[in-house]
Amino acid sequence: MVAIKLHELSKSFQGPVINQLSLTIPDQQITALIGPSGSGKSTLLNMIAGLTTPDSGQISFDNQPIFDAATHWNQPPAQRHLAMVFQDFALWPHMTVQENVAFALEKHLTKPELTAQVNWALEQVSLIDFRHRYPRELSGGQQQRVALARALATQPDLILFDEALSALDPELRTRLQLEIRALIHDQHLTAIFVTHDRPEALQVADHLVLLQGGNVVQTGTPAQLYQQPKSQFVANFMGTLNQINAHQAIRPEYVAVSQTGTQQPTYQGLVQRSTFMGDHFDTCVQVGAYDWHVKTQLPYTTAPITLSIDPHQILTF
Ligand SMILES: Nc1ncnc2c1ncn2[C@@H]1O[C@H](COP(=O)(O)OP(=O)(O)OP(=O)(O)O)[C@@H](O)[C@H]1O
Numbered sequence: 001m002v003a004i005k006l007h008e009l010s011k012s013f014q015g016p017v018i019n020q021l022s023l024t025i026p027d028q029q030i031t032a033l034i035g036p037s038g039s040g041k042s043t044l045l046n047m048i049a050g051l052t053t054p055d056s057g058q059i060s061f062d063n064q065p066i067f068d069a070a071t072h073w074n075q076p077p078a079q080r081h082l083a084m085v086f087q088d089f090a091l092w093p094h095m096t097v098q099e100n101v102a103f104a105l106e107k108h109l110t111k112p113e114l115t116a117q118v119n120w121a122l123e124q125v126s127l128i129d130f131r132h133r134y135p136r137e138l139s140g141g142q143q144q145r146v147a148l149a150r151a152l153a154t155q156p157d158l159i160l161f162d163e164a165l166s167a168l169d170p171e172l173r174t175r176l177q178l179e180i181r182a183l184i185h186d187q188h189l190t191a192i193f194v195t196h197d198r199p200e201a202l203q204v205a206d207h208l209v210l211l212q213g214g215n216v217v218q219t220g221t222p223a224q225l226y227q228q229p230k231s232q233f234v235a236n237f238m239g240t241l242n243q244i245n246a247h248q249a250i251r252p253e254y255v256a257v258s259q260t261g262t263q264q265p266t267y268q269g270l271v272q273r274s275t276f277m278g279d280h281f282d283t284c285v286q287v288g289a290y291d292w293h294v295k296t297q298l299p300y301t302t303a304p305i306t307l308s309i310d311p312h313q314i315l316t317f
Pocket of ligand 1: 014035
């Protein structure tokens with residue numbers, strides 16, 4: 001439970017990576033940092049964690065400064081009440097599941113407290129029956145659950161996930177996304193999720209922060225970024241876009257093969273191909289200078305086609 005404020009945060013390595021970035025990350029929500037490769041997502045996460053020192057700016061948790069370049073205040077990572085979960089699980093191979101979860105706790109707790117805390121964390125991730133196993137005896141998904149239990153066991157205010165699910169197969173990944181979402185909300189934690197996977201961000205996050213070149217280009221709910229993008233870049237990043245002209249575009253779900261007598265605006269195109277997608281065909285149509293994608297129930301062969309659009313759904317930039 002912690003609201004995070006970043007104020008005019010900057011970081012350069014060989015060149016600028018984060019540029020005077022100001023941002024509020026809401027309390028008790030899951031915020032996903034998204035953006036193209038190299039946009040600064042991991043750098044931002046590492047600055048919040050205290051693993052990377054910003055060049056300038058301030059970071060505060062619940063209005064308490066944890067970093068201030070001007071006063072040289074830099075709270076050590078261990079005192080920030082946060083936990084991190086990484087893509088590679090980072091488990092100790094020579095320790096059992098319960099030893100891995102207990103490892104970060106042992107200094108602070110009595111034996112009975114420690115056992116209770118570890119068991120509680122393992123129950124949260126449904127791994128209590130696996131507590132005597134070694135990481136090599138677990139699947140990838142189970143290993144990531146151990147990493148999550150280890151994070152929960154420290155009773156953090158904030159959990160940071162850095163591409164935590166990227167190594168898992170799609171089905172497992174979806175299951176863990178839902179489990180993590182439920183856990184974070186049940187425990188009233190704040191979480192920040194770095195992912196390069198847009199469907200994952202939509203599934204997991206309450207709140208999105210889209211970065212481009214070290215700047216925040218838009219924040220909001222997943223639906224706000226998808227339906228009300230502030231720029232062409234945001235619209236493109238959030239999903240497939242059919243360009244109408246230089247300033248207007250429409251999502252594929254609002255384009256249909258025209259029925260005779262339609263009252264909606266129509267466009268003439270030439271079918272390029274139809275690709276089977278399981279529950280629909282992705283039919284690619286050349287409309288003027290642009291390629292459009294249309295969700296159709298049947299495949300179409302190369303031929304002229306008339307498309308209609310829902311004019312209320314046109315995005316204008
Ligand atoms: N420790 C470092 N030393 C030098 N350059 C770095 C360091 N960390 C990050 N960078 C550079 O900063 C830029 C942003 O990297 P960062 O990892 O934050 O981006 P990202 O958005 O998380 O990218 P990706 O999605 O590819 O992981 C990149 O150009 C990267 O090479």
